[in-house]
Amino acid sequence: MVQLEQDGVARRIIAAIKAQIHGGAYRPGDRLPSTRAFAAEWGASRTTVTAAYNQLDAEGYLIIRQGARAIVAPGLERASGEAPVAAASPRNLSAFARRLLALPPPTEQQPAKIADFRYGDLSGADFPVLAWRRASNKAILRRPARLRYGDPQGSSVLRNALQAYIWRARGISCAPDQIVIVNGSQQGLDLCARLLLDHGDPFVIENPGYPLARHAFAAVGGVAVPVAVDAEGLRTDALPPARLAYVTPSHQFPLGGVLSATRRRSLLGWATASGAYVVEDDYDGEYRHDITPIPPLQALDADAVIYVGTLSKTLSPTLRLGYLVVPAGLCRGFSEAKRLTDRHAPMLEQDALADLLASGAYERHVRSIRRRNAERREVLLQALADHFGPRIVVEGADTGLHVVVWMKDVAAEHEEALITAARAAGIGLYPVSPLYDPSRPRPETAGFVVGYAGLDAEALRRGVAALATLMAEHR
Numbered sequence: 001m002v003q004l005e006q007d008g009v010a011r012r013i014i015a016a017i018k019a020q021i022h023g024g025a026y027r028p029g030d031r032l033p034s035t036r037a038f039a040a041e042w043g044a045s046r047t048t049v050t051a052a053y054n055q056l057d058a059e060g061y062l063i064i065r066q067g068a069r070a071i072v073a074p075g076l077e078r079a080s081g082e083a084p085v086a087a088a089s090p091r092n093l094s095a096f097a098r099r100l101l102a103l104p105p106p107t108e109q110q111p112a113k114i115a116d117f118r119y120g121d122l123s124g125a126d127f128p129v130l131a132w133r134r135a136s137n138k139a140i141l142r143r144p145a146r147l148r149y150g151d152p153q154g155s156s157v158l159r160n161a162l163q164a165y166i167w168r169a170r171g172i173s174c175a176p177d178q179i180v181i182v183n184g185s186q187q188g189l190d191l192c193a194r195l196l197l198d199h200g201d202p203f204v205i206e207n208p209g210y211p212l213a214r215h216a217f218a219a220v221g222g223v224a225v226p227v228a229v230d231a232e233g234l235r236t237d238a239l240p241p242a243r244l245a246y247v248t249p250s251h252q253f254p255l256g257g258v259l260s261a262t263r264r265r266s267l268l269g270w271a272t273a274s275g276a277y278v279v280e281d282d283y284d285g286e287y288r289h290d291i292t293p294i295p296p297l298q299a300l301d302a303d304a305v306i307y308v309g310t311l312s313k314t315l316s317p318t319l320r321l322g323y324l325v326v327p328a329g330l331c332r333g334f335s336e337a338k339r340l341t342d343r344h345a346p347m348l349e350q351d352a353l354a355d356l357l358a359s360g361a362y363e364r365h366v367r368s369i370r371r372r373n374a375e376r377r378e379v380l381l382q383a384l385a386d387h388f389g390p391r392i393v394v395e396g397a398d399t400g401l402h403v404v405v406w407m408k409d410v411a412a413e414h415e416e417a418l419i420t421a422a423r424a425a426g427i428g429l430y431p432v433s434p435l436y437d438p439s440r441p442r443p444e445t446a447g448f449v450v451g452y453a454g455l456d457a458e459a460l461r462r463g464v465a466a467l468a469t470l471m472a473e474h475r
């Protein structure tokens, strides 16, 4: 009887390991857990696990060597074209899930080899490794006697340091209680969506605009009302009724216009009159090249504006650190929503950032990365001028970390072919057209969002030169 039970367990272990190998979770050369560890995990005897491993060895799935952990045998990798395990269609999805799945999926690609102009990437060489390591080490060593959950709005030390920083850097005056530390601005947008929109509520969104903001608001059932932008940012002359407006006033994403003072006033007037909130995404406010700083909307109306800041453009998009400055009346709502989402942002990173801010290392770093990106921008603009001259129009170069390049002599229908040819030549090119609302007309000429913060001068020059060659062939 006992033997039969053991055989049953061994068979299940064998089937489970084979499934992991076929599914690609274990790949050739991967080490399996020791028989002791596996037995403890499964609540089986070590003899049973050893028997299962030996059987898999005999069948050619594993290689067992004396004194070493079993490894997965070579030649068992899933063929790249092989279909992944068929997923059963989901049952009983919520309306939220259905809306989410109906959104256009993102296109993720490996970085192109010669020059990848993907917007949002930063250069690894710009990360302040030493300062961050010093700050992280200090944070780890300060380990408190008791490890307990923190404040959902974020550590008070970080919020105090941020309050001082955003006042110095952006002229925002707020209480630390109005700050909510979030996992990147994306989480901030998601919290805004959940707290400020009901199903069917209209929201104003720039057209073209930031798809991840649009999707966050649409996923909760909001109805996008796209409003055109021009060189001065969002057109505020005929704002429709809405519960919320999402704007990027310091550097309109993607076209790069800076919202003029008149339009700032008219947007805030609209918000007051309609009882709407304005979500101000100041994603790259640290980067001004040729213009004097313009105070954020939040500094003009702290009751109507939710300010969204991120560390993704100055430190790293991989850190997932951002912050909101919310009107005082919304603090509790944001705090509770954040608690329900994930309790709070990771403490170690918050402590490290607080240290960086308090020691002045963050501002030194910002000054240095601003200089480096200004140099990259110069190189890019010069290379574009040298190779393309009047055949292109460059937009949005005054601030930020990207420009938009319109190819005047390439019709929009050739955009796709150019992107494919560029990728084959090792150049990553990203079109502006998908950033337009699907219900509105798209531009007639090919246009690209060209990010430069992830590339060095040499790659920028080579990338633009290669693109010019391609275009000449294309023509």
Ligand SMILES: Cc1ncc(COP(=O)(O)O)c(C=O)c1O
Binding pocket: 119, 120, 183, 184, 185, 186, 187, 210, 248, 253, 281, 283, 309, 310, 311, 312, 317, 321, 322
């Ligand atoms: C318009 C806009 N907002 C915000 C972000 C930053 O997002 P996060 O803070 O979630 O990394 C980006 C990044 O590319 C962006 O383009």
